[in-house]
Amino acid sequence: xxxxxxxGLGGLILAACSTKPPxxxxxxxxxxxxxxxxxxxxxxxxxAIKDGLLVAHSLDLRSHLFYIDKDNEPVAFRDFELIVVAxxxxxxxxxxFIHTDYELRDDKGHLANGxxxxxxxxxxxxRKTGSLFGVADLKEQPLDDTQWFETRIRVEGKRIQVWLxxxxxxxxxxxxxxxxxxxxxxxxxxxxxxxxAIQAHDPESIWYFKEIRVKELKSNLARETRSxxxxxxxxxxxxxxxxx
Numbered sequence: 480x481x482x483x484x485x486x487g488l489g490g491l492i493l494a495a496c497s498t499k500p501p502x503x504x505x506x507x508x509x510x511x512x513x514x515x516x517x518x519x520x521x522x523x524x525x526x527a528i529k530d531g532l533l534v535a536h537s538l539d540l541r542s543h544l545f546y547i548d549k550d551n552e553p554v555a556f557r558d559f560e561l562i563v564v565a566x567x568x569x570x571x572x573x574x575x576f577i578h579t580d581y582e583l584r585d586d587k588g589h590l591a592n593g594x595x596x597x598x599x600x601x602x603x604x605x606r607k608t609g610s611l612f613g614v615a616d617l618k619e620q621p622l623d624d625t626q627w628f629e630t631r632i633r634v635e636g637k638r639i640q641v642w643l644x645x646x647x648x649x650x651x652x653x654x655x656x657x658x659x660x661x662x663x664x665x666x667x668x669x670x671x672x673x674x675x676a677i678q679a680h681d682p683e684s685i686w687y688f689k690e691i692r693v694k695e696l697k698s699n700l701a702r703e704t705r706s707x708x709x710x711x712x713x714x715x716x717x718x719x720x721x722x723x
Contacts, residue, residue: 504694505562505692505693505694506692506693506694506695507690507691507692508546508675508691508692508693509533509688509689509690509691509692511531511689512528512531513528514526514528514533514544516546516547516548517544517545517546517547518544518545518547518551518553519542519543519544519545520542520543520544520545520581520583520676521540521542521543521588522537522538522539522540522541522542522588522679524538525537525538525540525542525544525679526542526544526677526679531689532687532688532689533677533687533688533689533691534685534686534687534688535573535677535678535679535680535684535685535686535687535688536679536682536684536685536686537679537680537681537682537684538682539682540588541587541588541589541678541679541680541681542588542678542679543576543579543588543590543676543677543678543679544676544677544678544679545581545674545675545676546674546675546676553580553581553673553674553675553676554674554675555669555671555672555673555674556577556578556634556672556673556674556675556693556695557578557634557669557670557671557672557673557695558634558635558636558672558695558696558697559633559634559693559694559695559696560631560632560633560634560693560694560696561575561577561630561631561632561633561634561675561691561692561693562629562630562631562632562690562691562692562693563575563629563630563632563688563690563691564627564628564629564630564688564689564690564691565598565627565628565630565686565687565688565689566624566625566626566627566628566686566687567598567599567600567624567625567684567685567686567687568600568625568684568685568686569600569601569625570600570601570683570684571599571600571601571680571683571684571685571686572598572599572600572601572604572678572680572681572684573598573599573677573678573679573680573684573686574595574596574597574598574612574677574678574680575595575596575598575630575632575675575676575677575678576590576593576594576595576596576674576675576676576677576678577593577594577595577596577632577634577639577673577675578592578593578594578634578667578668578669578672578673578674579592579593579594579673579674579675579676580592580593580673580674581674582665584662584665585662590676591665592665592666592667592669592673593665593666593667593669593673593674594611594612594614594639594666594668595611595612595613595678596609596610596611596612596630596632596641597609597610597611597612598624598630598678598686599624600624600625602620605618607619607620607621608620608621608622608624608643609621609630609641609643609648609649610649611639611641611649611651613660613663613666614651614666615649615651617648617649621643621646621648622643622644627689628643628644629642629643629644629645630642630643631643631645633696634668635696637652637653637654637668638650638651638652638653639651639653639668653667653668675693677691
């Protein structure tokens with residue numbers, strides 16, 4: 480598998496693999512039985528349970544399923560590791576959203592805030608599964624995402640890392656003043672954290688999820704910052720390379 484590293488000048492290249500903590504350290508967000516503690520923001524019926532799997536399949540409009548608390552409000556996660564085990568049907572689009580909320584930026588149902596880790600089985604898309612959508616985009620298919628695979632997302636301070644089946648694909652450090660297109664101005668990490676959500680993209684796309692769990696981090700490390708732009712699309716100091 481090819482690995483895309485996003486490395487800030489003067490920054491630290493973090494290890495691509497780490498030992499998985501004991502299962503007791505993790506909070507299982509999906510119980511394998513029903514949608515307890517989950518809420519759809521619109522297009523009810525876009526998420527269902529079938530044979531113990533959470534199925535994302537929009538019946539009409541783009542929809543998102545949010546993890547919520549006992550008051551039916553999205554739970555905010557700031558520093559955390561998130562593990563999602565999923566697979567998609569061919570030519571299917573979905574996504575995992577972090578540091579987000581209910582706000583929409585258009586009538587098509589796009590979420591206004593936070594980051595998306597893309598899930599897309601289409602061989603023709605330019606943002607493959609594992610991409611940090613529009614920020615750190617993977618141009619080559621990292622694995623067969625029509626078969627079960629594990630996505631691990633780690634957010635600590637200003638750094639976002641993404642692994643697929645144990646291999647790091649994205650290592651991104653959000654700068655102090657990130658350059659964003661006007662319609663993507665909310666693509667930022669929230670100081671107090673934000674919601675976790677799963678996307679049901681369109682009626683032709685079907686994704687299956689069998690495990691979703693999170694571990695909150697209580698790190699004493701200083702929160703990294705950068706004042707320069709960091710997206711490689713904008714002549715940033717980040718190096719974008721493929722390494723076997």
